[in-house]
Amino acid sequence: MKVSYYPGCSLHATGKEYDQSMKAVSRALNIELKEVEDWSCCGASSAHSTNFDLSIALSARNLIAAEKNAMDVMVPCAACFNRFKMAEHHLKADKDLKAKIEGVVGAKYQGGIAIRNPIDIIFNEIGLDTLAAKVVKPLAGLKPVSYYGCLLLRPPEVCEFENYENPFMLDKMMDVIGADVKNWSYKTDCCGGSLAISKTSIVIDMCDKLMSAAMEAGANCVVTACPLCMANLDMRPSSGLKLPVFYFTELISLAMGLPGSAETFKSHMFDPQPLMRQLRLI
Amino acid sequence: METFLEEVNKKIHGVPLQACYHCRKCTAGCPTAAHMEYNPNKVIKMIQNGQKEKVLASSTIWLCLSCETCITRCPNQVDIARMMDVLRQMALEEGRGAREKNILKFHEAFLAGIKRGGRINEPMMMAQYKLTSGDLFSDVTLAPGMFLKGKLSLLSPRTKDMKSVKNIFEKTKSI
Numbered sequence: 001m002k003v004s005y006y007p008g009c010s011l012h013a014t015g016k017e018y019d020q021s022m023k024a025v026s027r028a029l030n031i032e033l034k035e036v037e038d039w040s041c042c043g044a045s046s047a048h049s050t051n052f053d054l055s056i057a058l059s060a061r062n063l064i065a066a067e068k069n070a071m072d073v074m075v076p077c078a079a080c081f082n083r084f085k086m087a088e089h090h091l092k093a094d095k096d097l098k099a100k101i102e103g104v105v106g107a108k109y110q111g112g113i114a115i116r117n118p119i120d121i122i123f124n125e126i127g128l129d130t131l132a133a134k135v136v137k138p139l140a141g142l143k144p145v146s147y148y149g150c151l152l153l154r155p156p157e158v159c160e161f162e163n164y165e166n167p168f169m170l171d172k173m174m175d176v177i178g179a180d181v182k183n184w185s186y187k188t189d190c191c192g193g194s195l196a197i198s199k200t201s202i203v204i205d206m207c208d209k210l211m212s213a214a215m216e217a218g219a220n221c222v223v224t225a226c227p228l229c230m231a232n233l234d235m236r237p238s239s240g241l242k243l244p245v246f247y248f249t250e251l252i253s254l255a256m257g258l259p260g261s262a263e264t265f266k267s268h269m270f271d272p273q274p275l276m277r278q279l280r281l282i
Numbered sequence: 283m284e285t286f287l288e289e290v291n292k293k294i295h296g297v298p299l300q301a302c303y304h305c306r307k308c309t310a311g312c313p314t315a316a317h318m319e320y321n322p323n324k325v326i327k328m329i330q331n332g333q334k335e336k337v338l339a340s341s342t343i344w345l346c347l348s349c350e351t352c353i354t355r356c357p358n359q360v361d362i363a364r365m366m367d368v369l370r371q372m373a374l375e376e377g378r379g380a381r382e383k384n385i386l387k388f389h390e391a392f393l394a395g396i397k398r399g400g401r402i403n404e405p406m407m408m409a410q411y412k413l414t415s416g417d418l419f420s421d422v423t424l425a426p427g428m429f430l431k432g433k434l435s436l437l438s439p440r441t442k443d444m445k446s447v448k449n450i451f452e453k454t455k456s457i
Contacts, residue, residue: 046392154350190349
């Protein structure tokens with residue numbers, strides 16, 4: 001299949017492992033990516049926290065740019081995904097707002113393309129059977145808890161994600177690539193998101209709570225689909241409460257034996273390589 | 283004259299806050315409620331009571347993470363996360379500033395980054411945040427490792443059509 005690709009700012013910086021592994025996995029699963037032309041930031045938390053119209057307009061500029069490709073747009077970053085879905089929701093529900101925002105952006109919004117997260121594309125379009133057939137190195141010994149965070153799932157009527165209180169798509173994917181997924185009750189709890197820099201102590205508490213729960217569940221790592229969750233869980237937990245954190249695409253890439261899979265592990269702040277070597281996975 | 287409740291309801295443009303029957307499910311699921319001076323459901327009560335000054339000057343509205351757990355679980359679909367956005371924007375538009383100054387400084391640095399290059403360049407954004415907030419020494423131990431691992435780069439691609447981005451800021455009268 002062919003889709004538009006909106007990487008967003010994080011995937012070119014702190015979340016570059018997600019971008020690299022996403023592209024590798026997409027190629028291997030025959031998902032052709034065409035980057036949205038001249039994209040700009042979605043506005044993230046800072047736009048909607050201070051100015052509603054700005055938040056909708058910044059996202060709308062990118063949705064309009066993506067519409068030029070006339071294909072569904074894949075948005076790997078959970079935060080960008082959430083802002084795009086939110087903008088789509090408001091633009092479709094409120095004609096006056098749509099007219100106002102089109103005036104601000106200087107172009108028409110059609111609303112004709114679907115905004116999709118790669119979890120949904122791999123799970124629903126590619127399918128677990130296809131994924132299973134491509135696994136050459138099952139990740140035996142890896143015990144992840146799957147961590148979805150907030151922005152992929154909520155609010156449910158906007159994000160349209162199945163089973164938003166107890167999602168299972170990531171769990172099933174991890175199962176298919178040979179990992180021993182642990183069950184836990186914190187799949188959709190918040191990591192502290194954008195307060196990491198301006199209110200660090202609160203975020204440390206939140207990350208410590210998550211990591212303690214992951215350890216209690218018997219996990220030896222955490223798997224996520226959000227660059228904000230990754231940054232916080234990779235950098236903020238107190239010593240003694242750190243576990244390797246992976247993007248789900250990094251693990252799929254490794255299990256599919258794609259070249260360069262282990263390279264992205266080198267740029268994690270909490271080094272996952274000792275665990276992976278111990279399990280003979282790299 | 284419009285009451286505070288009417289004003290907030292109009293801006294939320296959805297389920298009115300009167301639909302809240304204070305079951306406190308929002309507060310029970312809120313990850314930052316323990317750090318807030320007023321719990322989310324208390325803020326609704328205060329709006330119903332017309333306590334505008336206290337609400338807009340509170341730390342609560344800035345500590346909301348917009349994790350959307352409250353709206354997801356509210357039995358009456360009261361959009362509390364949207365309400366918090368409305369209250370923050372009101373505080374700014376009325377020139378009241380933010381009780382949690384550094385949270386606002388972060389948002390300002392982030393938006394200035396978009397205005398500058400269309401996309402966020404994290405080192406530049408952090409430099410602006412640190413200079414304006416005076417919070418110079420936090421995270422300094424993380425930065426060198428992030429540079430070495432290529433997670434932070436001083437030169438990153440920008441949006442080419444910056445005129446369209448700047449227009450958005452101008453036309454929405456953003457900070």
